[in-house]
Amino acid sequence: MSIKKIPESTISRLFVYLRELSELSKLNIRTISSSELGERVNLNDAQVRKDLGYFGQFGISGSGYDINELKAALEKILGKDKTWNVAVIGAGHLGSALITYPGFQQHGLNVVTAFDADVKKIGKRFGGITIQPAGELPKAVKEKKIAIGIIAVPAKDAQEVANSLVKSGVECILNFAPTVLSVPENVKVNNVDLSRALETFSYFLVNPALSGRVNKAVSGKK
Amino acid sequence: MSIKKIPESTISRLFVYLRELSELSKLNIRTISSSELGERVNLNDAQVRKDLGYFGQFGISGSGYDINELKAALEKILGKDKTWNVAVIGAGHLGSALITYPGFQQHGLNVVTAFDADVKKIGKRFGGITIQPAGELPKAVKEKKIAIGIIAVPAKDAQEVANSLVKSGVECILNFAPTVLSVPENVKVNNVDLSRALETFSYFLVNPALSGRVNKAVSGKK
DNA sequence: GTATATTTGTGAAAAATTGCACAAAGTCTG
DNA sequence: CAGACTTTGTGCAATTTTTCACAAATATAC
Numbered sequence: 001m002s003i004k005k006i007p008e009s010t011i012s013r014l015f016v017y018l019r020e021l022s023e024l025s026k027l028n029i030r031t032i033s034s035s036e037l038g039e040r041v042n043l044n045d046a047q048v049r050k051d052l053g054y055f056g057q058f059g060i061s062g063s064g065y066d067i068n069e070l071k072a073a074l075e076k077i078l079g080k081d082k083t084w085n086v087a088v089i090g091a092g093h094l095g096s097a098l099i100t101y102p103g104f105q106q107h108g109l110n111v112v113t114a115f116d117a118d119v120k121k122i123g124k125r126f127g128g129i130t131i132q133p134a135g136e137l138p139k140a141v142k143e144k145k146i147a148i149g150i151i152a153v154p155a156k157d158a159q160e161v162a163n164s165l166v167k168s169g170v171e172c173i174l175n176f177a178p179t180v181l182s183v184p185e186n187v188k189v190n191n192v193d194l195s196r197a198l199e200t201f202s203y204f205l206v207n208p209a210l211s212g213r214v215n216k217a218v219s220g221k222k
Numbered sequence: 223m224s225i226k227k228i229p230e231s232t233i234s235r236l237f238v239y240l241r242e243l244s245e246l247s248k249l250n251i252r253t254i255s256s257s258e259l260g261e262r263v264n265l266n267d268a269q270v271r272k273d274l275g276y277f278g279q280f281g282i283s284g285s286g287y288d289i290n291e292l293k294a295a296l297e298k299i300l301g302k303d304k305t306w307n308v309a310v311i312g313a314g315h316l317g318s319a320l321i322t323y324p325g326f327q328q329h330g331l332n333v334v335t336a337f338d339a340d341v342k343k344i345g346k347r348f349g350g351i352t353i354q355p356a357g358e359l360p361k362a363v364k365e366k367k368i369a370i371g372i373i374a375v376p377a378k379d380a381q382e383v384a385n386s387l388v389k390s391g392v393e394c395i396l397n398f399a400p401t402v403l404s405v406p407e408n409v410k411v412n413n414v415d416l417s418r419a420l421e422t423f424s425y426f427l428v429n430p431a432l433s434g435r436v437n438k439a440v441s442g443k444k
Numbered sequence: 445g446t447a448t449a450t451t452t453g454t455g456a457a458a459a460a461t462t463g464c465a466c467a468a469a470g471t472c473t474g
Numbered sequence: 475c476a477g478a479c480t481t482t483g484t485g486c487a488a489t490t491t492t493t494c495a496c497a498a499a500t501a502t503a504c
Contacts, residue, residue: 015421059483077428078425080424093348096319190422266494269493283499283501284500
């Protein structure tokens with residue numbers, strides 16, 4: 001294990017491998033080679049090996065990787081064996097949908113608290129979570145050990161919320177507001193623009209001639 | 223305009239630029255330089271110019287880019303000068319959030335109708351849209367020229383909804399249900415798993431020391 | 445109108461990422 | 475147990491993407 005930089009795309013692919021390994025594990029398959037795994041997720045075999053190589057040596061020459069072993073290793077690397085507390089800020093339509101979104105639980109993410117600046121929203125309940133006044137955020141982050149903040153407020157308020165989260169010590173922000181947040185270097189922001197998912201519909205369908213000029217997506221991701 | 227390949231990341235950034243230009247336009251600012259624009263979206267100025275350079279020459283030496291002109295050019299390139307009619311199926315928390323999600327409008331996507339199978343939901347209104355009975359879907363698709371269907375129903379009902387959309391002639395489906403849809407080849411499906419966006423966080427949270435080894439994310443991407 | 449400032453567009457350099465290819469390690473067959 | 479396969483891990487090459495840096499173009503100040 002060298003001290004080389006790890007591409008973020010490698011991390012994305014690790015999640016893809018993990019998902020595939022989980023499937024394989026259910027089917028009671030014991031081992032898999034990098035080329036078989038690569039084929040299943042549309043990637044080069046060398047890519048698979050190189051990605052894993054950033055984190056150690058998991059394979060056996062001549063026979064490949066033990067599926068359950070590799071799965072466990074990836075879960076550890078990716079933090080899938082842990083759970084995290086999440087706060088949702090903004091209890092409008094989107095925010096309240098996120099509070100009760102069942103998918104988070106499956107990924108070890110527990111929404112433990114939610115906030116809104118609007119007095120009319122405070123006290124409302126969504127699936128066991130009661131909306132708190134926005135001013136309570138810093139205290140709650142510390143008391144409830146919030147690791148991730150989800151911003152679901154209008155774009156114009158997003159930066160202010162981000163500042164508050166950062167000041168309270170949150171280092172991971174998922175931003176649903178369609179705006180660019182500026183945060184310190186140590187804070188990681190993921191932007192989700194729900195309309196982004198529809199963008200490919202408009203760009204690629206409207207410009208079929210140009211789409212041939214666009215480099216294909218590489219990993220399972222975006 | 224050369225014949226060079228266009229990185230997919232460039233396309234993503236174009237959407238980011240466009241969003242920023244729309245903001246600037248609202249503020250009645252007339253021109254912007256690549257470095258100013260870059261600063262606003264956390265990118266190198268050369269990156270901005272090179273991205274635009276794939277599609278033509280839009281700037282004026284010494285003064286920069288005319289915001290409205292560049293905005294119009296990007297809208298054309300990205301197919302944003304066209305609009306699409308959208309139907310939302312499922313009027314639960316997520317569905318009702320999507321019906322009123324302001325981001326869609328900005329991307330030329332008009333939610334013109336919404337459906338639910340639950341009799342109790344029918345007739346409810348969300349931002350000007352009245353929930354229709356699911357049975358009305360085929361008729362509405364034709365009458366309202368629906369191009370895109372958004373599935374926001376529980377996973378177990380998603381396939382049935384997809385079948386109905388396809389049968390009605392919809393060729394683009396955005397699926398928020400955490401399940402894999404099977405559809406004919408000519409139908410384009412985009413899956414959105416909201417928890418996917420949170421996945422990379424678990425890695426950073428569990429490996430704070432390693433995070434310095436990971437290359438920074440580039441754009442609003444991924 | 446000349447000199448000084450900006451700012452674009454773009455080759456070329458640098459950096460990052462992916463793919464090749466092969467030695468080394470392990471497996472399998474008879 | 476020898477020889478033929480298989481498959482890993484990784485240095486290195488190829489490709490892709492980003493950044494630098496500078497000539498050319500335009501703007502501004504006086």
